[in-house]
Amino acid sequence: MVQFGYNISQPRAINMDKNDMMISQKILRTMPELQTCIACGSCTATCTAGAITSFNFRKVHTLVRRGEYKGAYEEMNKCMLCGKCRLSCPRGINTRGVVMLIKQELGEYR
Amino acid sequence: MMNYYDHFILPFAIGVTVLFTVILYKWIRWFVRMPQEDRRLVLRGIPTRQTLGAIGEVFMESLLHRRIWRVNPLLGYMHTSLAFGWFLLIAVGWVEASLQLPGEIIPLHAHVFFKFFAPEVDYGITGGLLGNIMDLLLLFVLSGVALAWFKRMRSKALGMQRTTKHVLGDRIALAALWFIFPARLVAESATSGLKHSTTFLTGNLGEWMVNTFGTEAIMHFSVYAWWFYSIVLGIFFVAMPFSRYMHIFTEIPLIFLRRYKVHSYEKAKSFDRFQIEACSRCGICIDPCQLQKDAGITNVQSVYFLRDRRYNRLTQEVAYNCLMCGRCETRCPVGIELNTLRLNSREKFAAMPADNRYAYLSSAADRSSGTSKVGYFAGCMTLLTPKILRAMDAIFKAAGEEVWYADKDGGVCCGRPLKLSGEVEAARRIMDFNRDLFRKHGITTLVTSCPICLKVFREDYHLKGIEVLHHSQYILRLIQQGRICVEHGHNSFTYHDPCELGRGSGIYEEPREVISQIGSLLEVDENRENALCCGSSLANIAINDAQQNRISQALAHELADTGADTVVTACPLCKKAIARNASQEVKDLSEVVAEALGQ
Ligand code: SF4
Ligand code: SF4
Ligand code: SF4
Ligand code: SF4
Numbered sequence: 054m055v056q057f058g059y060n061i062s063q064p065r066a067i068n069m070d071k072n073d074m075m076i077s078q079k080i081l082r083t084m085p086e087l088q089t090c091i092a093c094g095s096c097t098a099t100c101t102a103g104a105i106t107s108f109n110f111r112k113v114h115t116l117v118r119r120g121e122y123k124g125a126y127e128e129m130n131k132c133m134l135c136g137k138c139r140l141s142c143p144r145g146i147n148t149r150g151v152v153m154l155i156k157q158e159l160g161e162y163r
Numbered sequence: 164m165m166n167y168y169d170h171f172i173l174p175f176a177i178g179v180t181v182l183f184t185v186i187l188y189k190w191i192r193w194f195v196r197m198p199q200e201d202r203r204l205v206l207r208g209i210p211t212r213q214t215l216g217a218i219g220e221v222f223m224e225s226l227l228h229r230r231i232w233r234v235n236p237l238l239g240y241m242h243t244s245l246a247f248g249w250f251l252l253i254a255v256g257w258v259e260a261s262l263q264l265p266g267e268i269i270p271l272h273a274h275v276f277f278k279f280f281a282p283e284v285d286y287g288i289t290g291g292l293l294g295n296i297m298d299l300l301l302l303f304v305l306s307g308v309a310l311a312w313f314k315r316m317r318s319k320a321l322g323m324q325r326t327t328k329h330v331l332g333d334r335i336a337l338a339a340l341w342f343i344f345p346a347r348l349v350a351e352s353a354t355s356g357l358k359h360s361t362t363f364l365t366g367n368l369g370e371w372m373v374n375t376f377g378t379e380a381i382m383h384f385s386v387y388a389w390w391f392y393s394i395v396l397g398i399f400f401v402a403m404p405f406s407r408y409m410h411i412f413t414e415i416p417l418i419f420l421r422r423y424k425v426h427s428y429e430k431a432k433s434f435d436r437f438q439i440e441a442c443s444r445c446g447i448c449i450d451p452c453q454l455q456k457d458a459g460i461t462n463v464q465s466v467y468f469l470r471d472r473r474y475n476r477l478t479q480e481v482a483y484n485c486l487m488c489g490r491c492e493t494r495c496p497v498g499i500e501l502n503t504l505r506l507n508s509r510e511k512f513a514a515m516p517a518d519n520r521y522a523y524l525s526s527a528a529d530r531s532s533g534t535s536k537v538g539y540f541a542g543c544m545t546l547l548t549p550k551i552l553r554a555m556d557a558i559f560k561a562a563g564e565e566v567w568y569a570d571k572d573g574g575v576c577c578g579r580p581l582k583l584s585g586e587v588e589a590a591r592r593i594m595d596f597n598r599d600l601f602r603k604h605g606i607t608t609l610v611t612s613c614p615i616c617l618k619v620f621r622e623d624y625h626l627k628g629i630e631v632l633h634h635s636q637y638i639l640r641l642i643q644q645g646r647i648c649v650e651h652g653h654n655s656f657t658y659h660d661p662c663e664l665g666r667g668s669g670i671y672e673e674p675r676e677v678i679s680q681i682g683s684l685l686e687v688d689e690n691r692e693n694a695l696c697c698g699s700s701l702a703n704i705a706i707n708d709a710q711q712n713r714i715s716q717a718l719a720h721e722l723a724d725t726g727a728d729t730v731v732t733a734c735p736l737c738k739k740a741i742a743r744n745a746s747q748e749v750k751d752l753s754e755v756v757a758e759a760l761g762q
Binding site: 101104131144 | 576
């Protein structure tokens with residue numbers, strides 16, 4: 054098959070009714086601007102850590118907002134807080150603050 | 164001994180006892196808890212010249228407040244009259260009392276309440292002269308008190324746009340302090356009037372009081388007046404070690420410790436207490452803070468940060484909301500290491516470092532290219548501003564420099580942003596990786612375009628044998644060595660000093676020299692040590708986008724006011740921040756140079 058450099062994500066279902074949304078809600082209360090994310094992926098595209106690992110910032114913070122916390126702490130720990138994502142985010146989200154907040158709230162979900 | 168007792172001295176006596184007990188307790192506790200190395204520095208420093216220097220500095224700063232005079236002469240006078248005036252009142256009062264009071268042992272309070280215990284005021288020449296000197300000193304201090312009152316009402320006259328908002332303890336101590344000297348004046352005058360003193364201030368005022376109200380009334384009144392004076396003194400002394408006035412007794416040991424080269428550090432330690440409690444909450448740090456001026460954030464300035472930290476109620480919000488631009492630190496008259504203290508307060512809020520943190524940093528993360536003794540580290544921010552990267556390439560090429568590119572195709576962050584966020588341990592791992600990389604590729608010169616990287620390379624990497632240069636220094640060197648030529652054109656430039664390059668690393672002149680080889684340089688009003696921050700500093704983890712933008716707008720406005728064609732800066736982050744709001748072109752120094760390259 055010809056490889057165009059694209060691939061298709063595996064379908065996956067998130068059951069929002071089952072997930073414990075407490076932490077997610079707390080995170081969004083503390084940093085409401087995260088709700089303005091348009092999932093454009095600019096943050097992931099510029100990410101320093103993402104260039105050398107499989108770390109995908111957009112994916113992790115999106116999953117956390119949906120109540121999927123498993124592994125998020127370990128993933129966020131790959132971030133170097135370099136700040137590139139903040140400069141490229143079209144919504145001006147304080148992305149470094151998001152990283153630190155998620156780590157703080159999910160520390161025990163290891 | 165009994166001659167010198169009266170019930171009214173009790174509040175004063177209790178106050179003094181509490182004051183010195185608490186101060187001694189604090190001093191000893193802080194000192195004992197200092198790390199071994201710090202204590203060794205102190206012990207080694209005591210028999211040196213530094214001790215003499217410290218004594219001089221205590222006199223100049225703690226009594227005369229020389230640095231505050233530089234901020235504003237009237238404000239300086241206020242502090243001098245209160246501190247030095249009070250000191251002289253104590254010293255001269257001591258002489259006066261020792262000369263005139265009978266008895267072998269004169270207890271402490273008899274000096275303080277001298278006029279009350281003196282058998283007969285101003286008898287003989289010593290008495291008259293000293294009495295007048297004491298009156299003069301009292302007037303000196305009272306003028307300071309009057310200014311302090313005035314400052315509460317009209318702070319702008321003393322060069323301050325905003326003054327500190329004080330906590331309750333401070334207000335009590337402040338109120339007591341305001342009353343001490345007027346109370347002293349009234350009590351001494353009443354007694355002087357009764358004893359027919361002739362000194363110019365208390366004597367005359369006393370005479371007037373007696374003549375107006377009658378001897379009987381003043382006799383009764385004087386008892387209350389002395390009680391009142393003793394009580395306000397007592398209240399002030401008790402409040403002192405728990406309020407801002409602890410600074411009086413903390414600045415003194417701080418000056419000595421600083422002379423012995425004890426410093427604060429990225430991790431909190433006991434010496435920090437000496438700095439934290441040396442803050443007088445003078446509020447001089449409020450005006451320069453752009454968070455206050457432009458972004459409307461009013462509870463995070465150094466004065467409030469130190470206060471919250473001192474009383475153990477520091478919130479993450481306050482600890483994180485600071486650009487660490489250093490504008491306040493350069494103005495603090497006590498010379499407190501404000502940036503370092505802010506930094507080391509963050510660690511307790513940071514996530515616990517996991518053992519496998521950054522385990523992915525193996526040789527796979529080495530994306531470097533080329534071989535040379537000269538290394539170039541673009542830094543994350545430069546990678547986001549590829550024009551700078553291309554300009555540096557052009558310059559290297561023009562100079563015929565072979566370069567080892569550390570991170571042109573993606574690299575590892577320098578670690579400073581992590582450190583600034585309080586993740587000191589995690590930052591170490593990143594730094595170790597980069598340092599090993601530099602060593603592995605055998606470079607002897609390391610050039611970077613980013614002042615943030617520059618600072619961390621210089622301060623934390625311990626790159627012995629590798630010279631670390633900012634590109635402004637490197638470019639200037641190339642020009643001076645004739646390795647590149649730049650053409651002087653008709654363009655006018657203005658230069659923005661990046662915080663980490665200027666105040667942070669002391670590099671002010673090199674970029675200016677390079678620019679003046681290319682065109683004319685128009686300075687902004689607040690430049691060099693006083694330069695504004697672009698607002699995007701990575702040190703601030705709490706600030707939101709709108710607030711950053713307001714700071715950037717204010718800066719862009721200042722820069723536009725120079726009328727220059729182009730804004731030049733020497734930091735990729737500043738460039739991006741200014742460009743958001745600038746009406747002219749914003750370029751990095753390297754771009755300007757690359758465009759002016761001649762043959
Ligand atoms: S701050 Fe973290 S998430 Fe953002 S670009 Fe840098 S490494 Fe990636
Ligand atoms: S760059 Fe900003 S808006 Fe885009 S996905 Fe990342 S956080 Fe969301
Ligand atoms: S930090 Fe310095 S400038 Fe600010 S209030 Fe304290 S002593 Fe004054
Ligand atoms: S370092 Fe800058 S941002 Fe922080 S308190 Fe001082 S002046 Fe304000």
